[in-house]
Amino acid sequence: MVYLTRLEHFNAAHKLFNPSWSIEQNEQAFGKCANENWHGHNYELYVTVKGQPDPGTGFVFDVKQLSLLIREQVVEKVDHMNLNVDVDFMKGKMCSTENLAVGIWNELMKHLPAGVQLHCVKLYETPRIYVEYYGE
Amino acid sequence: MVYLTRLEHFNAAHKLFNPSWSIEQNEQAFGKCANENWHGHNYELYVTVKGQPDPGTGFVFDVKQLSLLIREQVVEKVDHMNLNVDVDFMKGKMCSTENLAVGIWNELMKHLPAGVQLHCVKLYETPRIYVEYYGE
Amino acid sequence: MVYLTRLEHFNAAHKLFNPSWSIEQNEQAFGKCANENWHGHNYELYVTVKGQPDPGTGFVFDVKQLSLLIREQVVEKVDHMNLNVDVDFMKGKMCSTENLAVGIWNELMKHLPAGVQLHCVKLYETPRIYVEYYGE
């Protein structure tokens, strides 16, 4: 079993704001992240798949196809977007990095070719904060 | 003459949108960056001062004071903010990285102690795009 | 289960020196790292916790609280310190990166709120050497 990882990048705006709470509760829970006028991040997205290298190509999965799949199924939907407003798969969810990583996992799972196993979605919100999700 | 640089970090939302143009003109000029719902970045800000090391301390300038000054005069005003909406020193300006770097230079110049010379403001918008301004 | 990681930083002096050995044995075992006058490092500390995202916040754990906890329980005790001399939780231990990572794990375990699980302490001694400890 070999693990193959590809890094992609996107920029987005968001805020941390629970609409069922008061503004005061939101400010207490999220501080500056609750700014109603939004803030944003450069997200770094690492996607890891696993499998046995194909004898003909030596590949677990063609990394150019992996890059294309991430761009089409994830980056196109979130890059230069407002995560709270513009992104279908985040509708009705808190826009935490945790939930965003799980949402990205679910988008990728719908589109991976048979025989390729998704192993991990790792998402940097800032150079000092990241989240990992393994699907369980 | 020795040059001393300190890196600070902030996150912000913005859009590239010229209010005196039509939406079509904005989209043609700025593409996805014109998204009316905003996007955002992790900005990395390098501030360089220059001077002769003080014989008593060996310092051009105390780097902790430099860090504090950048945080108080810049980061407090832009971190977790919407650059187009929340930031006084960007009012009426296009929120390009170029203009933001010039704006940051001007904020710092108002508050640097006498005898400390500002040399450069270098601002990363993404890990692949940065701007430098030397005050002239 | 989602994994959340926060990076913090500290600088410290240390030496690798076993007091129950002769100087020659120490020099043979540790080379330049045994320099009696000390050397030092910029340590990069990654702390990973795990859990299920809270429905109200979307957080496994508030990353600002995690940062504060690491700073108060670890960074305050080791930053700008001599690890062999100044740090209570390293007393009587060899100051290897391995032992330092285990010591940091133990400090964090005493202070994590109930319901938050510590997953990993990852500690860079230099950009080319790091250690990971998972508590078992």
Place this chain on the structure above:
Amino acid sequence: MVYLTRLEHFNAAHKLFNPSWSIEQNEQAFGKCANENWHGHNYELYVTVKGQPDPGTGFVFDVKQLSLLIREQVVEKVDHMNLNVDVDFMKGKMCSTENLAVGIWNELMKHLPAGVQLHCVKLYETPRIYVEYYGE
């Protein structure tokens, strides 16, 4: 159990080309990577070993010995080499990053001292693509 990782570096040329296929098949499978005149990479190699810290040294394994072992058993054989042509342990294999990581694992396994367990070989082909192999 503590995990210790050392990073080493090498540069090499390669191409992705299956000699049992036609040129057209190779170009379809590998695109630009099939360029018959070769291309190349700066590889970043992370080797992780695991074990219990020795009471006398505090080490899982002496990181200088680990560095020396990686340099002698791997870097000497691949650095400034053509992976398809010059490297014995890649003979007859596709020069994918996947197969290279497995080949490096096998070289290291032959030479690790008794009592030191190899945990992972992680190999960056570019800053955006890496592979991990855990020996199973």
Place this chain on the structure above:
Amino acid sequence: MVYLTRLEHFNAAHKLFNPSWSIEQNEQAFGKCANENWHGHNYELYVTVKGQPDPGTGFVFDVKQLSLLIREQVVEKVDHMNLNVDVDFMKGKMCSTENLAVGIWNELMKHLPAGVQLHCVKLYETPRIYVEYYGE
């Protein structure tokens, strides 16, 4: 005057070999870099232009156009290529990083729009070696 920099990436093979010298002279001058079977690198290319921000856009130059120009005029010609064999603008030149940076400068100069000034080509051959050229 504001300076704007864009980072692009390419991979290539090369060797350092002066065809007017003997093999022995080449090995003495270039060591492992003279390997007749080639080696290669991940090159990181920083291109800096300078000018005054446009009042309408806030841009010195549209960074997406800059990226496209670098990709079309440089990356297309060198990515996944053999610099000694496949690249017209390096024909008859030693394939040092110095000469490659100068060659890239010259390619860019032919295609920059009027009014945009090229300031610097900075080229990393490895994470520890880079070259800068300012056109004079």
Place this chain on the structure above:
Amino acid sequence: MVYLTRLEHFNAAHKLFNPSWSIEQNEQAFGKCANENWHGHNYELYVTVKGQPDPGTGFVFDVKQLSLLIREQVVEKVDHMNLNVDVDFMKGKMCSTENLAVGIWNELMKHLPAGVQLHCVKLYETPRIYVEYYGE
């Protein structure tokens, strides 16, 4: 004129302490950096030379010779050392990064071959603080 830069690395202990001041004055000026038991850093040292590429080699200067020269004339003297105690060229000087960069410049100047011009010494004390010196 082309500029060539090589990165080298060393680890060292130091403290910021002016022996002609009281302990209170030192603590006020230097805070935690005045800890009498020392602290330390991983220093990253960038050395830039400049010149015209040699027609035979394509080199401004052989980067392996540059690396060797930095290692012999600087790294050997400071790596795993106490900068205040063990380093001749820092004797009697405050151990600030500013003074260390100037000291390194002076050491290199004594040993550069004729015809090679030293352009810049850039020294990172931490990933967020660096100093540059151009010899004037």
